[in-house]
Amino acid sequence: MRFENYSDFGETFDYKLAGRWKVLEDLNIRGSIGTGFRAPTPGQLGTTNVSTVFGGGGEPIAQGLFPATNPVSAFLGARELQPEKSDNYSLGATGSFAGFDITVDLYRIDIADQFYAVSPITVTPAIRTALLAANVPGAATIGQVSFFQNAFDSETFGVDVVVSYDADWGDMGMTNFTASANYNDYQIASVNIANANGTPLFDAESIYDFEHGQAKTRGIFTATHMIGPWTFMGRANYYGPYNVSNCVPNNCTPANLAAGNTRFEVQELQSEVLFDLEAQYAFSDDLTVAVGARNVFEEYPDEGEFRLRETSNGRIYRSDSIVDWQGGFYYGKIKYSF
Numbered sequence: 001m002r003f004e005n006y007s008d009f010g011e012t013f014d015y016k017l018a019g020r021w022k023v024l025e026d027l028n029i030r031g032s033i034g035t036g037f038r039a040p041t042p043g044q045l046g047t048t049n050v051s052t053v054f055g056g057g058g059e060p061i062a063q064g065l066f067p068a069t070n071p072v073s074a075f076l077g078a079r080e081l082q083p084e085k086s087d088n089y090s091l092g093a094t095g096s097f098a099g100f101d102i103t104v105d106l107y108r109i110d111i112a113d114q115f116y117a118v119s120p121i122t123v124t125p126a127i128r129t130a131l132l133a134a135n136v137p138g139a140a141t142i143g144q145v146s147f148f149q150n151a152f153d154s155e156t157f158g159v160d161v162v163v164s165y166d167a168d169w170g171d172m173g174m175t176n177f178t179a180s181a182n183y184n185d186y187q188i189a190s191v192n193i194a195n196a197n198g199t200p201l202f203d204a205e206s207i208y209d210f211e212h213g214q215a216k217t218r219g220i221f222t223a224t225h226m227i228g229p230w231t232f233m234g235r236a237n238y239y240g241p242y243n244v245s246n247c248v249p250n251n252c253t254p255a256n257l258a259a260g261n262t263r264f265e266v267q268e269l270q271s272e273v274l275f276d277l278e279a280q281y282a283f284s285d286d287l288t289v290a291v292g293a294r295n296v297f298e299e300y301p302d303e304g305e306f307r308l309r310e311t312s313n314g315r316i317y318r319s320d321s322i323v324d325w326q327g328g329f330y331y332g333k334i335k336y337s338f
Contacts, residue, residue, distance in 0.1 A: 002014050002015070012085075015034055028095065034087075036084075050138055050142065061143035065147065070136075083113070085111070086111045100165050101165070102162070104161050122144055123143055123144060149193045152189070154188055154189065154210075155186075156184060158184040159182070163179045164178045172227060179220070184216055208266075213245075214242055223235075231282070232280075235277075239271060239272045241269060274323065291333075303317060304316065
């Protein structure tokens, strides 16, 4: 149990109850239930950032992210940020069978008033007047505005599975094999923010992106071999498919989105497997040298389809791709402990 008192957000009392039942010598059942509390970070409370994004027509647009307390944000319906609160549930099992160590955990996380930036709001003449009155730098050229809010209540359902095995090869060293898999399903239970006219500030496209813009399945297989002063590591990273979307001119209007009409373009990005390698040599207990590569075969994400209008002007990969669009990364490192 934990009690906290925040000068800005008041008091909170949170708890966690966990238990484990030893069913057999090598089999345990475990579970937990608890609550959580997260106050807004200084960055969420005070960030002001203006960046260039590409709109649905492929044209560059200056987009501003402002604090909820900024006069412009208030003009557009922002409210001061309040803490997130969560309820957490988990049920799992651990066991050892024929040299394999296995864990399986199912969980659910319900978050109330989750922090998130609202859907970008196109700057109208009235909004521009408010920007200028607030002395916002670059107000004359800002085309879209966004700000953090307690945007929605979310539900996450997931399962984690981890399997490990140690193989002893005698004089040839020892190898540890670890395989892990994860499945997550993200859902928005309710949207909590709207402007003075009742129009939701988190629209249907933003809801779709939150629920589908991340891979639901993820897997990692790692083999680490140790022999004398040498350690060799190989790893395969699997990312499942996921969907991305975007509104394009004449196919998606604020009125459609506010009404929940899914009039936006959607592209499915295919699953990817990336491979990492590393070799390490220990000169002593204090000094090790390693060389390695991440994404050694230089895999790239799927190219963005033109109909989504987010990969124009020479850019072929989306900025929200899970897989790094910069290809392989190669490194060397020296570690000395003293």
